[in-house]
Structure formats: C-alpha cells, structure tokens
Amino acid sequence: MEKLDIPRLALASFAEVNYKTPFLKVQHYPVNASYFSIENRENYPVVDYISPNRRQFFKIFHMTAGTGILTVGLHQYILGPGDIAFLHPDEIMSWQTTSEDTGGHFCLIHPRYFEDDADHVLHSLRTYPYFKASKAVIRLTDSQSASINQYFESIMKEEKGSNDDKKQAILLHLQMILLEAKRAGKNLADIQVPESYGYIYGFLSLLESAFQVKGPNVTVKIKTAAEFADQLNIHPNYLNALVKEQTGRTLREHIQERMLYEAKALLIQTDWDISNISNGLGFSGHAAFTSFFKKKEHISPSIFRKNAASQLNS
Numbered sequence: 001m002e003k004l005d006i007p008r009l010a011l012a013s014f015a016e017v018n019y020k021t022p023f024l025k026v027q028h029y030p031v032n033a034s035y036f037s038i039e040n041r042e043n044y045p046v047v048d049y050i051s052p053n054r055r056q057f058f059k060i061f062h063m064t065a066g067t068g069i070l071t072v073g074l075h076q077y078i079l080g081p082g083d084i085a086f087l088h089p090d091e092i093m094s095w096q097t098t099s100e101d102t103g104g105h106f107c108l109i110h111p112r113y114f115e116d117d118a119d120h121v122l123h124s125l126r127t128y129p130y131f132k133a134s135k136a137v138i139r140l141t142d143s144q145s146a147s148i149n150q151y152f153e154s155i156m157k158e159e160k161g162s163n164d165d166k167k168q169a170i171l172l173h174l175q176m177i178l179l180e181a182k183r184a185g186k187n188l189a190d191i192q193v194p195e196s197y198g199y200i201y202g203f204l205s206l207l208e209s210a211f212q213v214k215g216p217n218v219t220v221k222i223k224t225a226a227e228f229a230d231q232l233n234i235h236p237n238y239l240n241a242l243v244k245e246q247t248g249r250t251l252r253e254h255i256q257e258r259m260l261y262e263a264k265a266l267l268i269q270t271d272w273d274i275s276n277i278s279n280g281l282g283f284s285g286h287a288a289f290t291s292f293f294k295k296k297e298h299i300s301p302s303i304f305r306k307n308a309a310s311q312l313n314s
Contacts (some may be wrong), residue, residue: 018224024050024094024247026254027202030058031265032308035113036170038156041066041104044123050094052258057108058125059087059175062148065103069096069279073133074193074201082145084138084181085178088169090132092204109174121171130185139263143182151177197241202232207254211262216276222259225251267305274301 027049041063042137043284062084070077071094079085081103086095114122129135140148148155151173190226193201206228213220228251229236240251249257259281266277293301 035110038107061106063104066101086130
C-alpha cells in the first residue's frame, strides 16, 4: 500500500510547540572519523543537534520506527517509519527526535572511501538527484522500505566481517539502496523556513565559509560577531540573543568552537608544523595559539597531535 506524501511543517509553528530551549546542540563530526561507518539506530540513538556544513561525509539514513524533524538547509521534513534521507556534505542540517521509538540505520561515507577502485560509485553519489536540500527525503512503500532495510543489514554484516572483498560487497549494496530509493522517489514542494531559523543558518554558513584554510602560508580572516551580524543585515545583539536561545551558545563561543575544530583537523590531517597552523588560523604567534588550545583542551597542540597519531596506529 502506498503511503501519503511526507508532511512538512512551518518552522515557526513547530519551534513554538516542540523545540526546547536551547533546542539544538552544534555537533561536528570527529576529525579522525573513519571513511565509512554504519550504525543501527536502535543501538545508536540520535540526539537533537544541528550540524554545520563541510562535514565532508555523505550521510544516508533510513527509519523503520520512530519519528523526528529533519531540517536540511532551509527545508524541513517530518520523518517517520519508511522514510529515507540523503544529506550532502555541504548542507547544514538539524534533527530533533519526537518519539521514544527508534529504528533503522544510518551510514557516513567520505569521498576518500571510493579512491582507487570505486570512482564510478562516487560519481553516482555526486550526481544523485536526492542529495539536494529540496529533495532530501523520500517516503517508501512497505515493501521498498523492507528491501532497503535488508541492504543496510547486509552492509552492516559485511562491515563487521573480515572478507577480503567486503568493500566490493558494501558498494554493491549501497548502489542498490540508491537505485531502490530513486525508483520510489517523490519530489517535495520547496518551503522556505522563517526568518529566525534563516539567521541561524546564515551565521553558521558564513562561519563555515570563513574557515577555508588552503595552505600553510595562507592566513584566514576570522570575522568578529559584529562582522557576521553586519553581513546578515541584523543587529549583533539580536543575532547573539537568537543564536544563544536556540543553540545554548553565544556567537563568540561558536566562533571559538569552530576555531578549535579546525585546529584539531589540521593537527591530525596535515603534517604542518605548529607555527604554520597558528599562522593559518590567524593567531599572532605560536604562543598565542598554544595558549588558546591548552585553555580549551587542557593539553598542548603537540601532545594532542602525538596522542591522535598513537590512537590511529594502535
């Protein structure tokens, strides 16, 4: 039996009734995350959060039980059993769980997972029509949902196994998920979220774009809270109050948190020396960067890098 179209709800009325204050925790993916991971939602319940763009990972999640509110970019969906969502790395997204039940799977896929032997699958993801904010969610029939759930189960089994060809099997099941969902796909109407959420989206988007560290000899220009507000044509105090109310942190705290995240990523993912990282992030010198990092993490950048390398090699 075919299910009804996915209902959508204006964010203003939803937030007034359902969102707690603060309603969203800003959550970044771990800087040392593996290139592919899959989890069962029953064993890995999703908390309410907002994730900025530049996550690097494509994300696919399928629900077999429970309900929740997904906002992708400036588009919002009310999800329930039988829904599957496709999240592009460049989109800001948020999630709120609205039921105690939970079921299904989600997987995270980094583009580097496809290097050397699976460029054609990466091309499929990059050109897939539903990795777009206005088309991100598809409602499946019962039989389609059961088939996709079985593909996820097979992927989990392969990922936990030790077969030499397990990556090939995972990619085959992943392509079947894309095909099955594409056959069932329904394009949903484009509904813009209200102004208040738009400002939060705009701030996080500008904040992400500020951290384009292109090389060890290029310094990023980190804007102040007032400069971000000016770009959004809004008073700094109002923007700060809006962001604090709905995320629990001030503009300054978000800027510092994003700075720390980028510092960790550079320490783990590059071989730049501490001075180059300090310069790239706009600090006045090595000492200023080390002081900032130790205040936040309670260890020096060099020790953090050493510990991260040890964990990767263990």
